[in-house]
Amino acid sequence: MKKKIILLGPYPPPYGGVSIYISTLFDFLTDRVYLWTYGDREIHGPNVHFMKDKRRDIVPLLLREGRGARIADCTHFLIEYPSALVPIWRIIKRFLGFDWVKIIQDGSLPSRYESFSLFRRMLFRMAVRSVDEFVTLNEELKTWLRDDIGVTQKVSVIKGLFPIPFHDAETPLPAVMEGVLKPFLVRRKKVCSIGVFIPEYGFAHIAEAVQRLRSETGEDIGLLLLDGDFATEEEYKSEVLRGRDWIIVLKNVAHLKVFQVLKRSDVFARGFGLESYGLSRVEAIWCGLPVIATRAGETRGMLLYDFGDVEELTAQLKRALSEDRSQETRKWAARYQMEAEENLSAIIAKLGVEES
Numbered sequence: 167m168k169k170k171i172i173l174l175g176p177y178p179p180p181y182g183g184v185s186i187y188i189s190t191l192f193d194f195l196t197d198r199v200y201l202w203t204y205g206d207r208e209i210h211g212p213n214v215h216f217m218k219d220k221r222r223d224i225v226p227l228l229l230r231e232g233r234g235a236r237i238a239d240c241t242h243f244l245i246e247y248p249s250a251l252v253p254i255w256r257i258i259k260r261f262l263g264f265d266w267v268k269i270i271q272d273g274s275l276p277s278r279y280e281s282f283s284l285f286r287r288m289l290f291r292m293a294v295r296s297v298d299e300f301v302t303l304n305e306e307l308k309t310w311l312r313d314d315i316g317v318t319q320k321v322s323v324i325k326g327l328f329p330i331p332f333h334d335a336e337t338p339l340p341a342v343m344e345g346v347l348k349p350f351l352v353r354r355k356k357v358c359s360i361g362v363f364i365p366e367y368g369f370a371h372i373a374e375a376v377q378r379l380r381s382e383t384g385e386d387i388g389l390l391l392l393d394g395d396f397a398t399e400e401e402y403k404s405e406v407l408r409g410r411d412w413i414i415v416l417k418n419v420a421h422l423k424v425f426q427v428l429k430r431s432d433v434f435a436r437g438f439g440l441e442s443y444g445l446s447r448v449e450a451i452w453c454g455l456p457v458i459a460t461r462a463g464e465t466r467g468m469l470l471y472d473f474g475d476v477e478e479l480t481a482q483l484k485r486a487l488s489e490d491r492s493q494e495t496r497k498w499a500a501r502y503q504m505e506a507e508e509n510l511s512a513i514i515a516k517l518g519v520e521e522s
Contacts (some may be wrong), residue, residue, distance in 0.1 A: 167289070168219070168343060168520065169234060169235060169236045169238070169515050170200060170231075170234070170235040170517060171195075171198065171199040171200065171235070171236050171238070171518060171519055172200045172201075172202055172218060172232070172235050172236065172237045172238065172242055172423055173188055173191060173192055173195075173199055173200070173201050173202070173203075173238050173240070174201065174202045174203075174204050174237055174238065174240060175187075175188040175203060175239070175240030175241050176203065176204055176240070176241075177189050177190060177203040177204070177205040177209055177216075178207075178393050178418075178420070178421060179200070179206045179207055179395070179418040179420075180204060180205070180206055180395045180396035180418060181394045181396075181418055181419065181420070181421055181424075182362075182394050182396045183271060183326070183442075183443075183445055184240050184271055185205060186421050186445065186463070187240060187269075187271065187326050187328075187445075188201075188203065189421065190249050190330075190421075191328065191510075192509060193508065194328065194514075195211065195329050195514070195519055196211075196212070197212075197213075198267055198367075198520060199213065199517070199519060200213045200214075200215070200231075201213060201214045201215070201509055202215050202217065202224070202227060203215070203216055203217065204216065204217045204218070204220040206357045206418075210365060215227060215231075219361070220241070220243070221243060221249065221251055222307055222443075224255075225251075225254060225258065226516070227260050228255075228262065228264075229258065229262070232258070232262050232264045233262040233263065233264065234262070234263055234264060235262075235264045235265070236264065236265040236267065236517065237264055237265065237266055237267065237317060237517055238267045238269055238301075238517050239267065239268050239269065240269050240271065241322050243298050244268075244274070244293050245268055245270065245275075245290065245293050245294065245297075246270070246272045248286055248289035248290045248292075248293055249289070250289070252289045252292055252293045253289075253292065255293070256292060256293070256296045259296055264300075265291050265298045266298050266299075267297075267298060267299050267300075267301060267462070267516070267517065268297045268299075268300050268301070269300075269301045269302075270300060270301070270302045270303070270307055270311075270442075270443050271302075271303050271326060271443070272442060273304070273306075273307070273310065273378050273440045273441050273442030273443075273462065273463065274366070274440040275310075276306075276307070276308070276310045276314070276385075277440065291315075294311075294315060294317060297319055298319065299319055299320045299321075299322070299516075300317065300319060300320070300321040300322070301321075301322050301323075301324050301513070301516060302321060302322075302323055302324075302442075303324070303325055303326045303442045303443040304323065304325070304443060304463065305323055305484060306400055306442075306507050307442060308321045316518075317321075317423060322512075322518060323517060324509055324512045325443055325464075325505070325509050325514050326342075326442075326443045326445055326509070327443065327445060327448055327464075327502065327505060327506045327509050328509060328510045328513075329503065329506045329507055329510060330422075330425070330449065330452065330506075335520050339423060339426055343416065343419070343423070343471045346414060346416060347390070347414065347416070347427070347430075349388070349414060350370045350388045350390045350414040351430060353386050353387060353388030353412065353434075354385055354386040354387070355385055355386065355387040355388070355432050355487050356387075356388050356390065356430070356432045356433075357372070357376055357387060357388070357389050357390070357431065357432065357433045357434075357435055357463075357483065357487075358389075358390045358391075358392065358427065358428060358429045358431035358433070358434050358435070358450075358455075359372050359389070359390070359392070359434070359435045359436060359437060360391075360392040360394065360434075360436065360446045361391070361393070361394065361436070361437065361438055361476065362394050362398060362422070363393060363397075363398045363399060363400075363402055363403035363454060364398065364399050364402060365399070365402055365405065366438065366439055367438050367441060368436075368437020368438060368439060368460070368473060368474075369391055369406050369437060370405060370406050371437050371473075371474060371476050371479055372389065372391075372435045372437050372479070373389060373407075373410060374408050374476050375412060375435075375479040375480040376389045376412075376477070376483065377410065378480045379480055379483055379484055380412070382480075382484075382485075383484075383511065385487075386412075386413070387487070388412050388413075388414065389410075389412060389413045389414070389416070390413075390414050390415075390416065390427070390431065391406075391413060391415045391416070392416050392419050392424060392427065393415055393416065393417045393418070394418070395417045396416050399443055424446075425449065425452075425453055428449065428450050428453040428455060429453045429454065431455060431457060432455070432486075432487060433457075433458065433481070433483065433486045433487055434446075434447070434450035434453075434455045434456070434457045434458070435457075435458045435459070435483065436450075436457065436458070436460065437460060437473070437479075438462070438463075438473075439460050439461060439462060439473030439474070441459075441460065441462040441463030442463055443463050444459065444462070444463035444464040444465075447459050447463070447464055447468060448464060448502045448506075451467060451468075451495055451498050451499050451502060452499050452503070453465075454492065454495055454496070455495070456469065456478065456486040456489075456491040456495060456500070457469065457486075458471065458482045458483055458486055459471075460471075460472065460473045461473075466498065467494060467498030467501075469482040469485060469486055469499070470482070482484070
């Protein structure tokens, strides 16, 4: 008897890396898996169960439909930010006999684990012992699980890059979005970045680098910040935007619409210092843009700088805006496309999804 395959995790909006991972994977596997999800906007469809309150709804849902299933877990409340739900999940798992495949995407987990309280570490260890199999997005997370945490279960590395249906991304942008973009599109040079307004995502560094380059060159350079809106520090946001009318902010841009925005920019900068993979970096390359990125996660074919080094970032930004990197970008775009198809095949096999 074949197992029921369940994808468990957030669905956009908000548009963070995990929710995009879940939504993209479900788009490819809609008729072959079930989706248990949550997010800011309720969704419906065949094989979809939306949880309005994920921590409260997950237990009865498991009891009704989880027996003997294979659950691919991309949530944050059992491992990444372990909660009191962990012992309940563990008891129900023993009772129902489902397989737990934990997909870890959070590159900040190893550093955050060091500051966990004793109670949270206990919950974390309890959860880790109950996982049947791990999937991580990079070798660093796998090594940490093996060497630091002492995980003995199988750990597979499957990057979170999947093919993108570009034909679905060609519909016109909404009129309201076009209106917001207009002041950005008339700039002589256009820099785009994706993240959220908290220090770890480096918006302040990118804004400072653009400001330095504007002063140094006298060029009219605009900066567009695509805000995933899953976390915000208002004071930090105010500091980034204060006195900089050349910065435009767009919030919760649908994933496929991001490609249209990227294609109308000249350079993409990604300032996150704890990248586990860096999906947006590769998507920008697919859109033909030179990419400037921190030395974290995926870095091939990109101009690199150390997180927080605004001087180095400014130099790389100047280089990206002045050099023709189109040939190298096309080469890496083709390479990443091939790898995306391989990743999709690998995760399908890992989850045990039958061929359509």
